[in-house]
Amino acid sequence: MGLVVSICALAAVYWVLRRLSRIGTRESYLPPGPTTTPILGNLLAFPTSRAHIRFTEWAQEYGAIFSLKLVSNNVVVVSSAKLVRELDMKGATTSDRPAIHAAEIVYGDYELVFARHGTVWRKVRRVVQEILTAEKCSQHLEIQKAEASVLMYDMLQNPENWYTHTRRYSGSVILGVAFGIHCPTYENSYVSRVYQTLWDWQQLLRPGGIPPVDIFPFLKHIPNRWAPWKDLCQQIRNKQRDLFFSLLQVCEDRVSTGNRRDSFLEYVLDRQQEYGLDKEMIAYIGGTLLEAGTETTAVNLQSFILCMTARPEIQRRAQQEIDRVVGTTRTPDKKDLDDLPYVRALIKELHRYRPVGPTAVPHATTADERIGEYLLPKGTTIFVNLWHIFRDPELYDNPDEFNPDRFLNSEFGTKPGADTTGCREDMVFGIGRRICPGRFLASNAIAMNVLNILWAFNISPAKDSVTGQPIPVDINDSIDSILLAPLPFQCEIMPRDEARAEMIKSQYASAQGVFAGLQYTYETS
Numbered sequence: 001m002g003l004v005v006s007i008c009a010l011a012a013v014y015w016v017l018r019r020l021s022r023i024g025t026r027e028s029y030l031p032p033g034p035t036t037t038p039i040l041g042n043l044l045a046f047p048t049s050r051a052h053i054r055f056t057e058w059a060q061e062y063g064a065i066f067s068l069k070l071v072s073n074n075v076v077v078v079s080s081a082k083l084v085r086e087l088d089m090k091g092a093t094t095s096d097r098p099a100i101h102a103a104e105i106v107y108g109d110y111e112l113v114f115a116r117h118g119t120v121w122r123k124v125r126r127v128v129q130e131i132l133t134a135e136k137c138s139q140h141l142e143i144q145k146a147e148a149s150v151l152m153y154d155m156l157q158n159p160e161n162w163y164t165h166t167r168r169y170s171g172s173v174i175l176g177v178a179f180g181i182h183c184p185t186y187e188n189s190y191v192s193r194v195y196q197t198l199w200d201w202q203q204l205l206r207p208g209g210i211p212p213v214d215i216f217p218f219l220k221h222i223p224n225r226w227a228p229w230k231d232l233c234q235q236i237r238n239k240q241r242d243l244f245f246s247l248l249q250v251c252e253d254r255v256s257t258g259n260r261r262d263s264f265l266e267y268v269l270d271r272q273q274e275y276g277l278d279k280e281m282i283a284y285i286g287g288t289l290l291e292a293g294t295e296t297t298a299v300n301l302q303s304f305i306l307c308m309t310a311r312p313e314i315q316r317r318a319q320q321e322i323d324r325v326v327g328t329t330r331t332p333d334k335k336d337l338d339d340l341p342y343v344r345a346l347i348k349e350l351h352r353y354r355p356v357g358p359t360a361v362p363h364a365t366t367a368d369e370r371i372g373e374y375l376l377p378k379g380t381t382i383f384v385n386l387w388h389i390f391r392d393p394e395l396y397d398n399p400d401e402f403n404p405d406r407f408l409n410s411e412f413g414t415k416p417g418a419d420t421t422g423c424r425e426d427m428v429f430g431i432g433r434r435i436c437p438g439r440f441l442a443s444n445a446i447a448m449n450v451l452n453i454l455w456a457f458n459i460s461p462a463k464d465s466v467t468g469q470p471i472p473v474d475i476n477d478s479i480d481s482i483l484l485a486p487l488p489f490q491c492e493i494m495p496r497d498e499a500r501a502e503m504i505k506s507q508y509a510s511a512q513g514v515f516a517g518l519q520y521t522y523e524t525s
């Protein structure tokens with residue numbers, strides 16, 4: 001009897017050890033990837049910053065699809081347009097988000113960007129998609145145009161603060177179209193509150209921002225007194241809710257008093273029953289638009305200024321084209337873009353060269369799915385490495401060069417003979433069913449401001465105060481964050497002539513008429 005017990009005990013130990021030894025080991029059906037270590041897999045090798053660069057190095061070594069084991073979690077990184085097309089087509093099983101415990105605490109399941117694939121996501125996504133169609137966004141072009149006039153005026157009056165002006169601009173546009181609010185300044189405004197909460201949230205989301213609870217779920221159960229990050233999540237949640245619900249209140253008051261501003265949120269409140277939304281969902285719809293639309297658009301503009309500072313000859317060529325079509329007696333209009341092929345190509349090249357989200361937002365599978373020749377089990381996290389796709393030497397000649405001409409020579413900027421399967425113009429906005437619903441609003445913003453800024457200003461490197469020599473900018477510079485934002489840098493922004501400066505001032509004055517219909521705010525609370 002004793003012998004039987006001993007054999008059983010040994011067998012149990014052997015079984016446990018075998019199971020343990022498999023943890024962290026890559027299964028044969030997964031795509032290849034860097035060598036794993038027992039239990040941890042690739043956890044220690046997972047990049048803690050600028051993931052797109054490390055992912056690109058791995059793609060060069062292991063191919064267009066590779067995998068990482070984070071203990072028992074599977075992560076797959078896709079780095080080719082062809083495979084993105086497969087993801088686009090297999091949206092039914094690849095549209096979830098990975099479970100992120102911090103996001104669960106901060107947002108519950110209400111914030112669209114992080115929401116898991118389920119009833120709430122479907123309901124909210126439908127509404128957001130409906131209010132952000134190209135047609136609905138065109139009804140708000142007046143606000144976007146007026147805000148773009150303010151951006152030009154701010155750059156004229158106070159060019160050294162151009163970085164903050166782009167932030168005010170993008171925040172105030174969303175506040176205008178979503179809530180009917182105009183923020184004339186960055187400081188002490190709703191916009192700076194949005195940036196503060198976004199910053200806190202991104203610090204928390206960074207690898208190492210909190211203990212790895214998503215990989216070691218038992219960490220979730222550590223009592224609050226030993227887990228200060230739980231408090232931090234709660235504080236961010238409280239700050240966000242204060243902001244989201246105070247903005248909702250503004251719109252509810254308008255609806256109830258009839259003092260309307262025709263904003264998205266008023267539209268949603270009117271259809272609350274039809275859409276089956278509760279108050280919580282509506283508040284988070286507004287909050288999501290604000291958080292997802294503000295920094296992304298500003299970063300896009302900041303990258304534009306960076307590229308123009310670094311490449312004056314491209315700037316001149318675009319200005320010459322605009323001058324031929326628009327002239328000097330009026331400011332540009334978005335419709336002018338139809339007659340400006342080089343400027344259109346410049347915008348496409350900007351998205352390729354500096355994608356706002358170089359690894360997009362990770363998706364996750366809701367069922368076992370085949371991508372390429374591999375099996376991705378249910379629950380696999382999928383990153384799309386846009387950075388590598390847009391620098392794929394099989395697709396692009398000299399991919400590290402900022403060169404709008406490539407988009408004049410072919411639809412997707414690709415080199416002659418390249419296989420363009422899966423290439424699409426809006427890939428920078430994401431994949432499949434989760435594609436960015438704000439892409440029409442964002443595209444209007446970039447078009448208007450690129451036209452305005454090139455028409456109005458000459459942008460050049462700042463001069464060293466002692467030597468008078470231009471201070472070169474690093475076109476690859478970026479803040480270490482999920483978005484590829486340039487670090488704030490100095491440049492000279494000068495009106496191209498006095499007549500244009502006067503026109504900027506008069507357009508700014510006319511824009512005040514548009515804002516008169518909106519609620520002004522310097523609100524901080």
Ligand code: HEM
Pocket residue numbers: 112113114125128174288289290292293294296297300356357360361362363428429430431432433434435436437438439441442
């Ligand atoms: C240049 C500007 C922008 C870029 C490059 C951008 C890019 C992206 C990307 C890559 C995603 C993830 C898509 C995916 O998971 O496959 C996304 C999601 C999202 N974006 Fe944008 N975005 C921009 C502006 C905006 C604006 C202006 C808004 C709204 C006003 C917005 C709202 C959203 C929302 C709500 C989601 C989450 C969609 C979901 O998960 O279902 N974005 N965006």
